[in-house]
Amino acid sequence: MRSHQVRLNNGITMPAIGLGTYSFQYDRETAELAIRIALKMGYRHFDTAKIYGSEPAVGSALTKAILDGTVERGDIFVTSKLWGSDHHDPVSALKQTLQILGMEYVDMYLVHWPVKFKPWACQAVPKEEDFEELDLESTWAGMEKCLEMGLCRCIGVSNFSSKKIERLLDFASVAPAVNQVEMHPMWKQSKLRETCAHHKIHLSAYSPLGAPGNAWGSMAVVDNPIIQAIAQKHNATPAQVALKWGLSKGSSVIVKSFxxxxxxxxxxxxxxxxxxxxxxxxDKLEQWKIMRGECYVNQTTSPYRTLRDLWDDEI
Known part of the structure; x- marks a missing residue:
């Protein structure tokens, strides 16, 4: 598995395939078992977030695996994310995540969305009164502080458009190492890939299969006749074709299946x-974004009045 790595702009390597742990539909025991099985299969990157509710399972499963000698801490890569309600104090938020994980550091800490909520707004779908004005400069200063304190090895962003990346780079002392976004053969992110490559920011693909099985996901990618025909041609599965397409574009992929x-x-x-x-x-496939983020758009309290505001026309 050492050969299946990507090198980030700070010199750190990250496994090219990661296990997503968004697990609202699973209990903790099921999630822990899946992580243990994944370790035995060779998975070394585990992607979690405060809002996923999976940090306790990830921390427990990995701690047990480290203690019983299945894996060493230095051989695994753990990603977690700053939720909108924690933009006020990323350092305290990450310290809480580390306490839950039972770890001294995470390998990657990402700003989950370019959206800020009131401190008590900790649900995945915000209410209209939950929004606050986004002060990305202040948020990113807090992320850089996390890095400086050794609470994480890398910092990055998620769900950032090209324009938001450019804006962040205007004031960032440390450039993001990663931008984790939806990407698959039916949402190729051509412009964003170009922007990130120009700034040496690694683009990591979530929902690389279209997130089938999730409440907001779709089977459109793996059910697409072109993807299925290519899979048959290579004696592979549609999922393998979609994932290899993403890897071939230089991206890492975060797959979610237990x-x-x-x-x-x-x-x-x-x-x-x-x-x-x-x-x-x-390349001929019609483009269709699945995770559109409608819940982060409104006409009164959100900084984004339309989806085009949220994604800066990359939709």
Whole structure:
């Protein structure tokens, strides 16, 4: 698995495939078991967030694995995220995350969305009165403080458009190492990939399969006839084709499945070899963003009046 790494702009390497742990539909025991199985399969990157509710399971499973010698802390990569209600104090938020995880540091800490909420607004779908004016400069200063204090090895962002990346770089002392966004063959993020590459910011793909199985997800990617035909051609699965497409674009991929067979199937994406004709066919696919973020848009309290404001026309 050491060969399947991406190097970030600070010199740190990150596994090219990660296990997403958004787990509202699973109990803690199920999540812990899935993480333990994933470790045995070779997964070394585990992606969590305060709002996912999975930090306790991730921390417990990884701690047990470290204590029993299954893996060393230095061989795993843990990502968590700053929720909108914690923009006031990223240092305290990360310290709380570390306490829950039972770890001295996380490898990556991301600003989950470019949205700020009141301190008590800790639900995934905010109410209209929960929004506050976003002060990204102050938030990022707090993120840089987390890095300076050794609470994390890297800092980055999630769900940031090209314009928001450029704006952040205007005042950042430390550039984000990662921008984690939705990306798959039906939402290719061509402009954003170009922007991130120009600034040496790694683009990491969440929902690389379209998030089938999640309440907001879709089967459109893996059910697409072109993706299925390419899979049949290579004796692969549609999921493996979609993941290999993302990897081929230089991105890492965060896959979310606690099903043992699908977890193993997803790891098989590294063995798939796509050719020029495959990429040509995928390039013809109609583009469709699945995670649109409608709940972060309103006409009164949000800084974003429309979806185009939120994504700066990258939608």
């Amino acid at each position: 099903n043992q067979n699908r977890m193993k199937e997803n790891m098989g994406c590294f063995d798939v070899k796509l050719d020029d004709q495959d990429f040509f066919e995928i």
